[in-house]
Amino acid sequence: xxxxxxxxxxxxxxxxxxxxxxxxxxxxxxxxxxxxxxxxxxxxxxxxxxxxxx
Amino acid sequence: xxxxxxxxxxxxxxxxxxxxxxxxxxxxxxxxxxxxxxxxxxxxxxxxxxxxxxxxxxxxxxxxxxxxxxxxxxxxxxxxxxxxxxxxxxxxxxxxxxxxxxxxxxxxxxxxxxxxxxxxxxxxxxxxxxxxxxxxxxxxxxxxxxxxxxxxxxxxxxxxxxxxxxxxxxxxxxxxxxxxxxxxxxxxxxxxxxxxxxxxxxxxxxxxxxxxxxxxxxxxxxxxxxxxxxxxxxxxxxxxxxxxxxxxxxxxxxxxxxxxxxxxxxxxxxxxxxxxxxxxxxxxxxxxxxxxxxxxxxxxxxxxxxxxxxxxxxxxxxxxxxxxxxxxxxx
Numbered sequence: 001x002x003x004x005x006x007x008x009x010x011x012x013x014x015x016x017x018x019x020x021x022x023x024x025x026x027x028x029x030x031x032x033x034x035x036x037x038x039x040x041x042x043x044x045x046x047x048x049x050x051x052x053x054x
Numbered sequence: 055x056x057x058x059x060x061x062x063x064x065x066x067x068x069x070x071x072x073x074x075x076x077x078x079x080x081x082x083x084x085x086x087x088x089x090x091x092x093x094x095x096x097x098x099x100x101x102x103x104x105x106x107x108x109x110x111x112x113x114x115x116x117x118x119x120x121x122x123x124x125x126x127x128x129x130x131x132x133x134x135x136x137x138x139x140x141x142x143x144x145x146x147x148x149x150x151x152x153x154x155x156x157x158x159x160x161x162x163x164x165x166x167x168x169x170x171x172x173x174x175x176x177x178x179x180x181x182x183x184x185x186x187x188x189x190x191x192x193x194x195x196x197x198x199x200x201x202x203x204x205x206x207x208x209x210x211x212x213x214x215x216x217x218x219x220x221x222x223x224x225x226x227x228x229x230x231x232x233x234x235x236x237x238x239x240x241x242x243x244x245x246x247x248x249x250x251x252x253x254x255x256x257x258x259x260x261x262x263x264x265x266x267x268x269x270x271x272x273x274x275x276x277x278x279x280x281x282x283x284x285x286x287x288x289x290x291x292x293x294x295x296x297x298x299x300x301x302x303x304x305x306x307x308x309x310x311x312x313x314x315x316x317x318x319x320x321x322x323x324x325x326x327x328x329x330x331x332x333x334x335x336x337x338x339x340x341x342x343x344x345x346x347x348x349x350x351x352x353x354x355x356x357x358x359x360x361x362x363x364x365x366x367x368x369x370x371x372x373x374x375x376x377x378x379x380x381x382x383x384x385x
Contacts, residue, residue, distance in 0.1 A: 011196055022189045036200050
């Protein structure tokens with residue numbers, strides 16, 4: 001797995017872990033950020049795969 | 055005598071704000087200087103102007119958070135706030151010597167916590183306010199990173215499709231002025247408000263204003279003036295150094311990093327959350343770098359920022375608690 005995707009997954013995990021301690025009115029920030037990092041990790045992984053398959 | 059001490063500590067708080075402007079000017083305009091869009095002097099004046107007018111755009115929610123949501127207002131006294139400020143200043147000096155990129159904002163919050171606890175114990179800390187500040191210490195650079203990464207990808211895609219590189223370059227040079235202005239606006243809004251919060255807490259402690267009152271207009275104006283003057287008087291020297299060191303900077307990357315961190319600062323200022331402007335733009339710069347490849351990021355610097363995250367609040371708290379111990383002897 002490429003290092004950048006791994007980095008984004010780690011960031012997503014960090015955001016997910018912070019959600020329970022985030023005040024309820026701001027939890028959407030944690031959820032959105034976690035979702036964004038999962039998406040970035042997926043896109044980064046796809047990008048890496050397409051580069052290596054060329 | 056108490057009134058004299060009150061105004062003396064207000065002067066120290068404004069001095070803290072001045073140094074903040076002095077120090078952080080380079081964050082917003084280094085890219086504009088490095089790419090020779092503006093000369094260092096004009097760039098500094100540009101940043102200072104936007105630092106100052108931030109009070110017209112944003113409210114004072116961050117100031118209220120600092121004054122009322124960190125330590126119980128009932129235990130805040132002139133001595134406590136003086137100790138908090140001195141603790142934060144000492145921590146900033148120690149980390150500057152050690153070369154750790156610590157945050158003045160986190161140091162201020164840590165200082166308030168330490169001085170408050172030294173006076174009356176841990177029960178004076180306001181959990182809900184500290185939780186909000188604590189989670190955004192991590193969230194703000196991560197939002198900046200994700201935004202800057204995405205903006206860089208979009209910009210790169212646009213640039214690659216364009217067949218007129220000269221026009222693209224000219225466009226990004228102009229956009230840099232806008233993104234630097236936006237970042238300075240966000241910086242002025244969030245960082246000047248921290249000083250406003252300290253001064254509001256002092257005025258409440260000194261019985262000059264009611265505990266439920268808003269930030270007086272003269273406090274708003276003086277805090278914005280102090281940060282803008284700091285930017286104006288000190289910043290250009292730092293910018294000159296930064297401008298020559300950062301010769302490999304591309305206008306595209308500068309626009310992406312500054313606009314993304316400005317968006318973060320606008321959001322947190324509107325929500326009343328004090329964050330580190332330096333850490334926010336550091337996250338955004340990492341985002342720009344990682345859009346190329348992870349090895350483009352200087353991870354050693356990122357690691358030092360992470361260590362500063364971990365140690366600043368407890369470190370400044372210890373310094374402030376020790377300072378309060380000395381203040382209490384003379385009280």
